[in-house]
Amino acid sequence: MAADKVVYLDNNATTMVAPEVYEAMAPYFTELYGNPSSMHSFGGQVGVAVDRARQQIGALLGCEAAELVFTSCGTESDSTAILSALKANPDKRHVITTRVEHPAVKNLCENLGVMTGTKYRVTMLKVSEDGMVDFDEYVKALTEDTAIVSIMWANNETGVLFPVPEMAKAAKERNILFHTDAVQAVGKIPINLQELDIDYLSMSGHKLHAPKGVGVLYVKRGTAYAPFMTGGHQEHGRRAGTENVASIIGLGKACELAAAKMEEENTRVKALRDKLENGLLTTIPRSILNGNKEHRLPNTTNISFEYVEGEAILLHMNRYNICASSGSACTSGSLEPSHVLRAMGVPFTAAHGSIRFSLSVYNTEEEIDFVLEKMPAIIGQLREMSPFWPGE
Amino acid sequence: MWLYTDTVTEHFQNPRNVGEVENADGVGDVGSLACGDALKLTLKIEDDRIVDAKFKTFGCASAIASSSALTEMIKGMEIAEAEKITNEDIADFLGGLPKEKMHCSVMGREALEAAIADYRGEKLPSAEGEVVCECFGVTDVEISRAIKESSLRSLEEITNFTKAGGGCGKCEDKLEALLRQTISEGLQMVEIDKKPTRMTTLQKIKKIEDVLEREVRPGLRLDGGDIELIDVDGDFVIVSMRGQCTSCAKSETTIKELVEKKLREQVLETLIVEEEK
Numbered sequence: 178m179a180a181d182k183v184v185y186l187d188n189n190a191t192t193m194v195a196p197e198v199y200e201a202m203a204p205y206f207t208e209l210y211g212n213p214s215s216m217h218s219f220g221g222q223v224g225v226a227v228d229r230a231r232q233q234i235g236a237l238l239g240c241e242a243a244e245l246v247f248t249s250c251g252t253e254s255d256s257t258a259i260l261s262a263l264k265a266n267p268d269k270r271h272v273i274t275t276r277v278e279h280p281a282v283k284n285l286c287e288n289l290g291v292m293t294g295t296k297y298r299v300t301m302l303k304v305s306e307d308g309m310v311d312f313d314e315y316v317k318a319l320t321e322d323t324a325i326v327s328i329m330w331a332n333n334e335t336g337v338l339f340p341v342p343e344m345a346k347a348a349k350e351r352n353i354l355f356h357t358d359a360v361q362a363v364g365k366i367p368i369n370l371q372e373l374d375i376d377y378l379s380m381s382g383h384k385l386h387a388p389k390g391v392g393v394l395y396v397k398r399g400t401a402y403a404p405f406m407t408g409g410h411q412e413h414g415r416r417a418g419t420e421n422v423a424s425i426i427g428l429g430k431a432c433e434l435a436a437a438k439m440e441e442e443n444t445r446v447k448a449l450r451d452k453l454e455n456g457l458l459t460t461i462p463r464s465i466l467n468g469n470k471e472h473r474l475p476n477t478t479n480i481s482f483e484y485v486e487g488e489a490i491l492l493h494m495n496r497y498n499i500c501a502s503s504g505s506a507c508t509s510g511s512l513e514p515s516h517v518l519r520a521m522g523v524p525f526t527a528a529h530g531s532i533r534f535s536l537s538v539y540n541t542e543e544e545i546d547f548v549l550e551k552m553p554a555i556i557g558q559l560r561e562m563s564p565f566w567p568g569e
Numbered sequence: 570m571w572l573y574t575d576t577v578t579e580h581f582q583n584p585r586n587v588g589e590v591e592n593a594d595g596v597g598d599v600g601s602l603a604c605g606d607a608l609k610l611t612l613k614i615e616d617d618r619i620v621d622a623k624f625k626t627f628g629c630a631s632a633i634a635s636s637s638a639l640t641e642m643i644k645g646m647e648i649a650e651a652e653k654i655t656n657e658d659i660a661d662f663l664g665g666l667p668k669e670k671m672h673c674s675v676m677g678r679e680a681l682e683a684a685i686a687d688y689r690g691e692k693l694p695s696a697e698g699e700v701v702c703e704c705f706g707v708t709d710v711e712i713s714r715a716i717k718e719s720s721l722r723s724l725e726e727i728t729n730f731t732k733a734g735g736g737c738g739k740c741e742d743k744l745e746a747l748l749r750q751t752i753s754e755g756l757q758m759v760e761i762d763k764k765p766t767r768m769t770t771l772q773k774i775k776k777i778e779d780v781l782e783r784e785v786r787p788g789l790r791l792d793g794g795d796i797e798l799i800d801v802d803g804d805f806v807i808v809s810m811r812g813q814c815t816s817c818a819k820s821e822t823t824i825k826e827l828v829e830k831k832l833r834e835q836v837l838e839t840l841i842v843e844e845e846k
Contacts, residue, residue, distance in 0.1 A: 290804055290839055299803040301770075486605065488571075488629035492581065505605065505629070513736065514605070525603040562587050562633065564609040564625040565602055 184544045186453075187500040188384075189333050189361055189477060189535035194427065195386040201430040202388070205423040213420055214411065223422055230429025234393060237432040238378070239369030246394045246415045247425055248405075251360040252281040254379035254394035255327070257405040257416075259285060262325035262354040262377070263293060265401030269324035270295070275302045275310060275339070276520040282327050282358055283516070298322075307469040308337040308521050316347050325354045330362035334504060334517040334533055335468030336477025338366070342373050349374035354400070360384055364435030365442055365474050376400045382424060386537070387431035391424035438538050447475035449545050450536050454478040456549040461556050465527055467518060476536040479504070481518075481527035484566045485559040490532055493555040499548055504531040526565075573630060574664035580634035585641050588623045595688030597680035604705050604732065606632045606673065610639070610680040614688055617648045624680075631663075631670040638662045639677040648685060654678060655718055656730070671730045675715060701743050704736025709747055716751040724748070738772045739779075768837065774801050776836045781808075784831045789814060789823075796828065799845045806832060809845040820844065 185193070211220030213227050231242040238245075248254045259272070259282070274286045289297040300318045302310050310328075319326070326348050330341045341357050348355040356377035362368065364385035370378065375397065382391040396402050396415075408417030435442075457480055458464050467479040482490065487505025494501060504515030505528070513519070514528040523531070534548075560566040573581070593611035600607030606628030613621035622640040626633050638659055643651045656674040660666045666674055686693045698710030715721060715730045724744055728735045734744050768776070778798055789795055794814030800807040808828065810820045817823070821844070829842040 287803065296804050296839065296841060298805045301802070484602075484627065486628050486632075489581070489633060492578075492630045496582065525605075529602070529605050562584065562625055563627040564598070564607055565627055 182498060184497070184499045184540075184547060186534040186536055186540065186544075186548065187502055188537040189336075189533065190502055191383045191389065192386045192537055193539060194388050195431060195434055197434060198387055198427045198430045202423040202427040205426050213422060214409070227420055227422060227425050230425045233429035234432045237364065237368070237436045238380075238395060239371050240395055241371075241398065244370075244395055244398055246396060246412050247420060248392040248394055248416060249390060249421070250392040251279075251358065251379050251381035251384075252392075253405060254381070254392045255279075255281045255356070255358055256285055257394055257403075258356040258377035258379060258396075259325055259327055260292070260405070261396075261401055261403040262356065263289070263295075263297075264403040265354070266324040269322050271298045271300070271320055271322040271324060273300045273302065273315070273318050273323055273326040273328075275304065275328055277304050277308065277332055277334075277337075277517045278327070278329050279333055279358060279360070282329065286327065297324075302328075304520050306522055308332060308335050308467070308517070309469055309472065310339060312340065312343065315344060319348060319351050319353055321351075323348075323351075323353045325356055327356040327358065330357045330359040331365070331474050331477075332468070332517060333361050334502075334515060335479045335521075336361070336474035336535070337468045338362070338472045338474065340472075341375070345374040345376075361474060361477075364432070364439070365476060367439065370395060370397070382428040382431065385431050385435050387428040388424045391421050391428050393428070441538055443475045446536050446538055446540065449540055449542060450476055450478055450534070452542070453534060453536075453545045453548060454480065456545075457552055460549065460553050464556075467521065467523055467527075467531060477533065478535075479518075479531060479533045481523065481531040482556045483526050483530060484563045485530045485556060487530055487532060489559055490530065490555060493559070494551070497547070497551050499551065501535075502533045504533065505529045571631070571667050571670065573634075573667070576638075576662075576664040577631055577634040577666065580637040580663065581630040584624075584633055584637040586623045586637065586644070587625070589625060590621050590623045595684035595686075597682065597684030597687060599679045599683055600628070600676055601706070602627065605629075606676060608632070608636050608676050608680045610636070610684045612643075612684045612688065614648065619643050619646050619648065619651055628673065628676075629670070631666050631673040632676065634663055635659050635666070635673040635677040636680075639681060643681065648688070651681065652685060654681060656715075657719060668726075668729050671719070672732045675730055679711070701747065702731075702733035702736065702740045705732040707731050707733040709743075712744065712747050713751045716748060721748070722752075737775055738768065739775045770801055773836065774798070777801060777806060777832055777840075780831055780835045781828070784835070785828055788827070792817075804837070804839045804841050806840055806842045807845050808842060 209223055211223045213224035231245050234245055235242040272286055286299050304310055328339055328344055331338050345355040354376045357375055358379045360381045363380040378395040380393045383389040404415055406417045411417055463483040465481045467481055487503025491503050504518045518528045590611040590613045594614040595612040597610040609625045611623050612619050622644050624636040624640050626636040642662055656678040659674040659677045683693055698708030701709050712731055712733050719730055721727050724734055727733055727744055734741055793812050795811035797809045797811055799809050814820050824842050824844055832840045
């Protein structure tokens, strides 16, 4: 492997813009720069292209194009959905979410009082040691006072999948609105919204090989909606502000590619992930898999290497241009390790030394072999230095 | 990503003096797994001079680099001289550390102090202090010293340097009192910036339990009752009345007039107390 080659295994953080996506976007910067809202055909043709992108995204999600609103990111989609549901149900004062949500949902739910001026009771569902929620406990939490349920489809740190279709069904049976942050799930697992009881779904472009700065909110036809920003009539008045045209075109193309590569994601990429995971767990003693092994994304693995610290591991990996993430305290800038691992009850001995590897269709077997070759020595070297390492 | 100096990176990648000195004359063991970093420093001392120093560190790149730097600095030094080394000296040796990582250099200095005290058979002054931050086991002596030595002026800086207050946050009031006291002792009156901090559920629970125990339970117990904290969900505090209180017609009033009022005054003014149904 070339010494300067980057081995990118941090695709849950962000992804490379696919070459086909970049190519599709390019004309919209330089040649087709018209405003989609303009009355002239120079701008109008851009509006047509934006609508085509909407169709492409609808095809991946199994919904109508008209049910999609373009936003700037996953976070905006999450906020818009949750706050819309609260506005639509002014008499309801209860929200259900989980303890392992992305900060986009977690921090919003913890600050609903400040954001809305109204007090809400928020149930944050516990997770088990393998990161799963207790379905019965979830159903019990649904009350007449519940305005919205917001539960992520796939966890960004562990890849664990929640039974979102069943959870949405249980909410629908009780006339409760259901939102899912599907930022990590879209493009990796099949989703067919027209068959599901999901009312709102958030996705983000840069997690599936489209650029950063574009997101989508799916709003089921007939569901309550309140715009997050006020201004022009773009997106039929649902999201003011001139469209991020090139990125939207890119996202459309990325969704088309994701649909075409979903099979590869769940076969070849999954096999690479399994090879990496099994290799690390067998060659490195005292290494532990975090999260349920069955119900999870095909591209993610989260492994704790006991008695060593995540930032130190990442910086040694960095010397070989291997990119991944850690749930350690030091990498977050706070002094406490990942809220996801802590919610799962992962002990401190393991939480500080957790590494998340997240693959994409652009990873190769050669790269995985390279990582498997380098990791044991990195962990071994740090353990030799650790005052807690009890030896093998 | 942290912006580390080349010296930090170099010491992290090629740490000097890793290991343990055999038959060490002084051992300094500081930090813990739970805290996220720990350092064991072992010294060989002859005629009050450090002839060898080795370390074992669990922690991030700057913790490892600080440990490596420390051993390089003290090898060959007289004990009397080594005693004067501050955490700032360690950070300077490395060309500086990101402010959030200053506690790594403090850990180095603490280990050195502990090793010297061990050599002399003395007790550490910091160990005699009172633990203020229970999450990271930091004493008032250590905190006051860091405030003085590094001219700390805010709670955030105290956390950056000592980790105190970086966990549950329950000790914030004590930290602020220590900060005021230490600064006024130094006769420098400086405006302390205290940002209104958002509490985590854990912090809320701890504070609420504290207030219930101190301000609520004694009164209820006089009447043969008690109160138990069941859950804290955002602003909602769910409690259950026990003993005589369960049958008391005034329990609703007690909850609203006494418990909620006290909690709003002392924990968070947006709290709503409800009885478990």
